[in-house]
Amino acid sequence: MIIGKPLFSVEQIQKRTEEMATKISSDYKGREIIAVGILKGAFMFFSDIVKLIQVPMAIDFLIASSYVKTHSTGKVNFHAELRENIKDRHVLLIEDIVDTGLTLRNIKDMLLAKNPASLKICTFLDKKIRRQTDIHLDYIGFEIPDKFVVGYGLDYENKFRNLPYIAIFKKTS
Numbered sequence: 001m002i003i004g005k006p007l008f009s010v011e012q013i014q015k016r017t018e019e020m021a022t023k024i025s026s027d028y029k030g031r032e033i034i035a036v037g038i039l040k041g042a043f044m045f046f047s048d049i050v051k052l053i054q055v056p057m058a059i060d061f062l063i064a065s066s067y068v069k070t071h072s073t074g075k076v077n078f079h080a081e082l083r084e085n086i087k088d089r090h091v092l093l094i095e096d097i098v099d100t101g102l103t104l105r106n107i108k109d110m111l112l113a114k115n116p117a118s119l120k121i122c123t124f125l126d127k128k129i130r131r132q133t134d135i136h137l138d139y140i141g142f143e144i145p146d147k148f149v150v151g152y153g154l155d156y157e158n159k160f161r162n163l164p165y166i167a168i169f170k171k172t173s
């Protein structure tokens, strides 16, 4: 297994996260949000961006998984539900990456049934070329090519999530 050179460095990630937080703060000015992180992958991006968003917020998490090694199974498993009631609240979903879009499709449909005042999606990475369902993303950090990436929360078999940068992952065997 090889970890290639950074696709996005610590500095690039920080700069882009600041830009996204500025836009989100401006869009939600005067309102309170509930930021919902999709674990595990979003833990690092979530932690960085919520520190920079300048509106009152509550936080919550969902735990969902659909990947085995480098492939989406197409089936989304939920391991933990929301603890907050989101009815009439402004929900901001925070993801590390959108690939096929199936995870967010499931989550979005499930949350809309709970009647939030609004629901927007913020993702750090967008692998748009792999999309299998039409889903609108409100805030996107970077669009990336069809390469498997790790680091900054993203994993291969639950490893490499702690790398502070995004790197392209190559499997040698």
Ligand code: PRP
Binding pocket: 038, 039, 040, 041, 042, 064, 065, 066, 067, 072, 095, 096, 097, 098, 099, 100, 101, 102, 103, 104, 154, 155
């Ligand atoms: C990853 C990632 C997203 C999802 C995106 O999660 O964190 O939630 O896949 O893929 P999709 O758009 O094809 O659905 P994963 O299932 O690997 O679980 P993890 O967050 O625990 O790593």
